[in-house]
Amino acid sequence: xxxxxxxxxxxxxxxxxxxxxxxxxxxxxxxxxxxxxxxxxxxxxxxxxxxxxxxxxxxxxxxxxxxxxxxxxxxxxxxxxxxxxxxxxxxxxxxxxxxxxxxxxxxxxxxxxxxxxxxxxxxxxxxxxxxxxxxxxxxxxxxxxxxxxxxxxxxxxxxxxxxxxxxxxxxxxxxxxxxxxxxxxxxxxxxxxxxxxxxxxxxxxxxxxxxxxxxxxxxxxxxxxxxxxxxxxxxxxxxxxxxxxxxxxxxxxxxxxxxxxxxxxxxxxxxxxxxxxxxxxxxxxxxxxxxxxxxxxxxxxxxxxxxxxxxxxxxxxxxx
Amino acid sequence: xxxxxxxxxxxxxxxxxxxxxxxxxxxxxxxxxxxxxxxxxxxxxxxxxxxxxxxxxxxxxxxxxxxxxxxxxxxxxxxxxxxxxxxxxxxxxxxxxxxxxxxxxxxxxxxxxxxxxxxxxxxxxxxxxxxxxxxxxxxxxxxxxxxxxxxxxxxxxxxxxxxxxxxxxxxxxxxxxxxxxxxxxxxxxxxxxxxxxxxxxxxxxxxxxxxxxxxxxxxxxxxxxxxxxxxxxxxxxxxxxxxxxxxxxxxxxxxxxxxxxxxxxxxxxxxxxxxxxxxxxxxxxxxxxxxxxxxxx
Amino acid sequence: xxxxxxxxxxxxxxxxxxxxxxxxxxxxxxxxxxxxxxxxxxxxxxxxxxxxxxxxxxxxxxxxxxxxxxxxxxxxxxxxxxxxxxxxxxxxxxxxxxxxxxxxxxxxxxxxxxxxxxxxxxxxxxxxxxxxxxxxxxxxxxxxxxxxxxxxxxxxxxxxxxxxxxxxxxxxxxxxxxxxxxxxxxxxxxxxxxxxxxxxxxxxxxxxxxxxxxxxxxxxxxxxxxxxxxxxxxxxxxxxxxxxxxxxxxxxxxxxxxxxxxxxxxxxxxxxxxxxxxxxxxxxxxxxxxxxxxxxxxxxxxxxxxxxxxxxxxx
Numbered sequence: 001x002x003x004x005x006x007x008x009x010x011x012x013x014x015x016x017x018x019x020x021x022x023x024x025x026x027x028x029x030x031x032x033x034x035x036x037x038x039x040x041x042x043x044x045x046x047x048x049x050x051x052x053x054x055x056x057x058x059x060x061x062x063x064x065x066x067x068x069x070x071x072x073x074x075x076x077x078x079x080x081x082x083x084x085x086x087x088x089x090x091x092x093x094x095x096x097x098x099x100x101x102x103x104x105x106x107x108x109x110x111x112x113x114x115x116x117x118x119x120x121x122x123x124x125x126x127x128x129x130x131x132x133x134x135x136x137x138x139x140x141x142x143x144x145x146x147x148x149x150x151x152x153x154x155x156x157x158x159x160x161x162x163x164x165x166x167x168x169x170x171x172x173x174x175x176x177x178x179x180x181x182x183x184x185x186x187x188x189x190x191x192x193x194x195x196x197x198x199x200x201x202x203x204x205x206x207x208x209x210x211x212x213x214x215x216x217x218x219x220x221x222x223x224x225x226x227x228x229x230x231x232x233x234x235x236x237x238x239x240x241x242x243x244x245x246x247x248x249x250x251x252x253x254x255x256x257x258x259x260x261x262x263x264x265x266x267x268x269x270x271x272x273x274x275x276x277x278x279x280x281x282x283x284x285x286x287x288x289x290x291x292x293x294x295x296x297x298x299x300x301x302x303x304x305x306x307x308x309x310x311x312x313x314x315x316x317x318x319x320x
Numbered sequence: 321x322x323x324x325x326x327x328x329x330x331x332x333x334x335x336x337x338x339x340x341x342x343x344x345x346x347x348x349x350x351x352x353x354x355x356x357x358x359x360x361x362x363x364x365x366x367x368x369x370x371x372x373x374x375x376x377x378x379x380x381x382x383x384x385x386x387x388x389x390x391x392x393x394x395x396x397x398x399x400x401x402x403x404x405x406x407x408x409x410x411x412x413x414x415x416x417x418x419x420x421x422x423x424x425x426x427x428x429x430x431x432x433x434x435x436x437x438x439x440x441x442x443x444x445x446x447x448x449x450x451x452x453x454x455x456x457x458x459x460x461x462x463x464x465x466x467x468x469x470x471x472x473x474x475x476x477x478x479x480x481x482x483x484x485x486x487x488x489x490x491x492x493x494x495x496x497x498x499x500x501x502x503x504x505x506x507x508x509x510x511x512x513x514x515x516x517x518x519x520x521x522x523x524x525x526x527x528x529x530x531x532x533x534x535x536x537x538x539x540x541x542x543x544x545x546x547x548x549x550x551x552x553x554x555x556x557x558x559x560x561x562x563x564x565x566x567x568x569x570x571x572x573x574x575x576x577x578x579x580x581x582x583x584x585x586x587x588x589x590x591x592x593x594x595x596x597x598x599x600x601x602x603x604x605x606x607x608x609x610x611x612x613x614x615x616x617x
Numbered sequence: 618x619x620x621x622x623x624x625x626x627x628x629x630x631x632x633x634x635x636x637x638x639x640x641x642x643x644x645x646x647x648x649x650x651x652x653x654x655x656x657x658x659x660x661x662x663x664x665x666x667x668x669x670x671x672x673x674x675x676x677x678x679x680x681x682x683x684x685x686x687x688x689x690x691x692x693x694x695x696x697x698x699x700x701x702x703x704x705x706x707x708x709x710x711x712x713x714x715x716x717x718x719x720x721x722x723x724x725x726x727x728x729x730x731x732x733x734x735x736x737x738x739x740x741x742x743x744x745x746x747x748x749x750x751x752x753x754x755x756x757x758x759x760x761x762x763x764x765x766x767x768x769x770x771x772x773x774x775x776x777x778x779x780x781x782x783x784x785x786x787x788x789x790x791x792x793x794x795x796x797x798x799x800x801x802x803x804x805x806x807x808x809x810x811x812x813x814x815x816x817x818x819x820x821x822x823x824x825x826x827x828x829x830x831x832x833x834x835x836x837x838x839x840x841x842x843x844x845x846x847x848x849x850x851x852x853x854x855x856x857x858x859x860x861x862x863x864x865x866x867x868x869x870x871x872x873x874x875x876x877x878x879x880x881x882x883x884x885x886x887x888x889x890x891x892x893x894x895x896x897x898x899x900x901x902x903x904x905x906x907x908x909x910x911x912x913x914x915x916x917x918x919x920x921x922x923x924x925x926x927x928x929x930x931x932x
Binding site: 446455574592 | 628629632633635636640643644647648755756758759760761763764767768770771775782865866868869870872873876877887888890891896899900902903906907910911914
Binding site for chain 3: 056058060082085086087088089090091094095097099102103104105106107108113116117120121165168169
């Protein structure tokens with residue numbers, strides 16, 4: 001096996017709450033191999049989006065990366081200055097955000113925004129750059145790209161905007177695409193199209209994908225491996241097959257049962273009792289202990305370390 | 321530092337808010353207590369002591385008629401605050417009423433009529449009309465029944481009237497959102513009367529931006545009053561006012577009596593700073609989403 | 618878009634007609650009649666009737682108004698004062714360019730200073746320049762321009778003699794003296810708008826810098842200046858709109874500043890007219906100012922929409 005493309009080790013990201021730093025991500029480690037699709041799953045507030053932003057060094061003020069390391073193809077991302085960072089963003093890794101309504105600049109045409117991305121990283125003649133832009137739009141399945149270049153975002157539907165954003169992200173052929181809930185704001189039918197598009201792009205461009213979602217079903221469709229996050233920690237990581245067939249962590253098991261199944265008809269929608277811990281009021285021990293049906297006394301006092309178990313890596317005292 | 325003070329400062333939106341509130345409070349007290357705290361009579365002439373530089377007896381010096389500038393500045397706060405505050409009150413009464421009604425009967429002829437009227441009034445420039453209207457009517461007092469209204473009342477009514485469109489729009493913008501909210505619909509279903517819903521339910525939700533704008537408009541009103549008084553069409557002698565004090569000082573710009581223009585101008589500036597700081601702090605506190613833009617003049 | 622502009626234009630014209638009528642009524646109903654002012658209190662009813670007939674003042678007010686307006690619109694003729702007999706056109710031609718120049722200078726000064734200051738304090742939010750700009754802005758909106766003018770005269774003109782203490786040197790007396798005579802007034806008039814517009818630029822830009830699409834641009838590795846342009850194109854339309862409105866407001870404050878500096882612009886025309894109870898002149902000046910004000914607001918409104926592709930597209 002070769003070296004990971006993205007290697008996150010012991011990442012800690014904090015936000016100041018009442019004079020101290022509350023950890024939104026604690027000691028998270030994660031690998032994405034070249035060409036591999038990894039799902040990062042969790043409820044809202046679990047720290048998955050913050051992790052994605054941290055990988056891009058885009059954690060918004062006043063949040064801060066407090067520790068750990070992030071390497072992309074062996075380069076230490078946290079050590080880069082703004083200038084070097086700009087050469088990495090959009091060129092070697094790119095990101096697609098949750099809300100296509102607000103993620104495109106309303107005052108510029110799609111073409112202009114696409115060309116800006118291309119010109120930021122490559123010195124091409126205007127004609128070549130335009131050809132690249134058209135190709136990127138065609139690649140994400142936007143019909144009549146020549147006409148669409150001159151359109152403003154508000155003339156696009158939600159799904160089309162997300163495609164346009166993906167086109168910008170892949171325009172310079174990055175090795176890694178981070179997709180932060182790219183389908184959450186879209187209709188269900190469009191969701192499936194976007195997932196299919198991501199899968200196709202990953203295959204055609206040998207693109208590694210870090211796919212962030214709260215929806216296990218979508219992750220199963222797209223990804224090779226899954227990392228389940230809760231309270232800022234990685235609870236369980238395994239291949240998709242292993243995680244779905246034999247989840248080890250109590251939280252993963254419950255999460256599996258919560259997924260609504262469209263084809264299931266009347267099936268009961270389970271929910272996990274209680275609410276996820278609030279940032280700044282994180283209990284000691286395992287963050288899930290308060291809601292965990294299998295919790296032991298130890299779970300409430302000691303943070304469980306990550307350990308290997310039948311090919312899963314699990315952070316849990318009780319999992320067997 | 322004392323914890324109580326610290327908490328108060330935080331509540332007032334940091335130091336600038338606290339400074340603003342303190343200034344406003346101090347000026348308001350000076351205006352209220354002028355007869356007791358002013359060291360001298362602000363109007364009686366004393367030609368033997370005219371144009372004295374600031375000293376221990378007259379901290380701000382004396383003017384061309386020997387009157388104590390500190391005392392006149394303290395008394396001047398009365399007219400300034402009265403015009404500033406009453407104009408906003410008039411603007412609020414009219415503006416809130418119009419805005420609420422327009423928002424409540426949204427989509428109809430009433431809304432159109434009110435908002436177009438508001439737009440029309442908004443196209444009247446405040447300062448020039450203030451000057452012209454007073455110029456046309458004359459600066460003499462107005463007698464209504466047993467009451468005698470000095471010239472500054474014309475001014476404050478006019479300023480208040482021209483504040484109405486801005487405040488009506490603020491009310492309208494916020495109330496429009498509130499008027500279609502579920503709780504208003506619920507109150508309608510319960511059979512509450514329109515007026516009760518408007519003033520009892522919708523208005524309280526519009527208060528934050530109105531308080532903010534009102535505070536900032538007091539500042540503008542004070543400057544407008546001082547400006548109109550400066551050209552001689554505002555507060556009339558012998559009533560002490562900052563604007564007329566500055567007008568008098570124009571004759572002494574070349575002869576070196578620097579205290580004549582400096583202190584009345586400082587009085588205006590500090591007061592206006594106070595209201596602006598307080599308004600900005602209130603905005604940060606009450607209206608962080610900035611549902612309304614800043615009114616300019 | 619075109620329909621919208623035409624609609625606004627029509628509304629503005631209607632407003633101007635209405636406001637003009639109000640102004641006309643004010644001068645006719647609340648002020649002393651021109652005949653009394655010219656002929657004195659002892660004049661007989663007959664004399665007054667003759668005066669009124671000669672000047673067309675015996676006609677119904679609405680007829681007088683429409684006649685006055687018609688001459689302005691159709692012939693560009695603002696009429697003659699009943700009191701002094703002076704032609705308004707000559708008076709306006711003499712005083713209006715001076716006021717206009719002062720306002721334009723102050724406006725350019727305000728924009729030239731406010732935009733860089735606002736952009737800098739947004740980009741360097743929380744740094745020392747931002748704090749300095751904030752203190753400056755609070756002072757700028759709070760210090761009345763006319764008092765600032767007095768202080769400038771006191772120190773920059775009287776004390777140090779860098780500028781003339783007032784008055785107006787026309788361009789014919791040389792560019793240097795001309796500019797020196799207008800710099801202090803333009804500064805005193807403009808500083809309030811530097812403060813207002815720089816704050817507005819700052820808050821508008823800060824808001825945009827926090828949006829998702831700026832984050833997108835950063836995530837794609839766009840150069841800093843390009844990200845700033847991305848943000849500015851969205852942040853500036855409201856500022857431009859407010860600036861256009863400010864242009865209208867500035868004429869009002871220009872009156873006071875002209876008075877401070879003894880500049881023979883519209884201020885002198887208006888205040889002299891008030892002193893002479895020449896209400897026809899007052900009415901003319903106020904009408905012209907109101908028209909400018911309404912035009913500025915109209916432009917502000919149209920600019921706001923034209924610069925926003927979303928609104929422009931929606932028509």
